[in-house]
Amino acid sequence: EPEVTQTPSHQVTQxxxxxxxxxxxxxxxxxxxxxxxxxxxxxxxxVSFYNxxxxxxxxxxxxQFSVERPDGSNFTLKIRSTKLExxxxxxxxxxxxxxxxxxxxxxxxxxxxxxxxx
Amino acid sequence: DxxxxxxxxxxxxxxxxxxxxxxxxxxxxFDYFLWYKKYPAEGPTFLISISSIKDKNExxxxxxxxxxxxxxxxxxxxxxxxxxxxxxxxAASAGGSNYKLTFGKGTxxxxxx
Numbered sequence: 001e002p003e004v005t006q007t008p009s010h011q012v013t014q015x016x017x018x019x020x021x022x023x024x025x026x027x028x029x030x031x032x033x034x035x036x037x038x039x040x041x042x043x044x045x046x047v048s049f050y051n052x053x054x055x056x057x058x059x060x061x062x063x064q065f066s067v068e069r070p071d072g073s074n075f076t077l078k079i080r081s082t083k084l085e086x087x088x089x090x091x092x093x094x095x096x097x098x099x100x101x102x103x104x105x106x107x108x109x110x111x112x113x114x115x116x117x118x
Numbered sequence: 119d120x121x122x123x124x125x126x127x128x129x130x131x132x133x134x135x136x137x138x139x140x141x142x143x144x145x146x147x148f149d150y151f152l153w154y155k156k157y158p159a160e161g162p163t164f165l166i167s168i169s170s171i172k173d174k175n176e177x178x179x180x181x182x183x184x185x186x187x188x189x190x191x192x193x194x195x196x197x198x199x200x201x202x203x204x205x206x207x208x209a210a211s212a213g214g215s216n217y218k219l220t221f222g223k224g225t226x227x228x229x230x231x
Binding site: 004006031033035041042043044045048056091093095103104105106107108109110111112 | 150152154159160161162163164167207209211213217218219220221222223224
């Protein structure tokens with residue numbers, strides 16, 4: 001069964017450093033998302049991406065964040081200068097284009113990258 | 119800003135009995151609702167969903183009920199199995215062009231053998 005993969009599984013970085021989190025969405029999916037979950041809190045939407053551009057972003061997704069689909073398979077989240085409060089689990093998700101028998105609402109999540117900023 | 123609320127942080131049931139997980143929402147623009155299951159150190163796994171034009175959707179042991187007038191949905195698991203023990207998240211989407219999901223805080227379900 002196809003699945004979303006994410007690397008690395010755990011990233012430790014120092015405050016102020018740049019990090020890139022990588023995701024490989026399911027191959028026929030066209031909608032891509034990043035969410036995060038701070039320990040003990042709910043899963044929060046960060047950004048959605050479709051047709052090579054951001055379709056919506058939350059207020060969390062400020063100028064320090066960027067996303068990119070550098071090739072036909074990877075989807076990346078970059079944090080330019082990490083802060084302590086960026087420590088969280090980051091989940092990538094994807095969904096397929098709406099068509100008969102498919103549903104773009106149903107997002108499939110990767111296993112997450114645990115980002116620890118020290 | 120809790121647009122999706124799961125007021126029970128935990129639920130414990132006996133194996134073989136019914137588990138009922140509840141979720142309330144406040145945003146009238148939500149038109150699609152989903153339940154996800156999450157084990158520790160894993161990502162959320164899609165379980166079942168329902169469109170706002172329906173009031174029930176069933177998939178095997180899992181049934182989701184939607185009461186639009188009450189802005190309430192519930193997930194029924196019958197019969198419950200120990201492997202169902204996990205955190206269950208309710209999520210909602212207002213559709214549009216991006217399908218972003220708004221999640222509840224989750225309910226930890228424990229099914230005791």
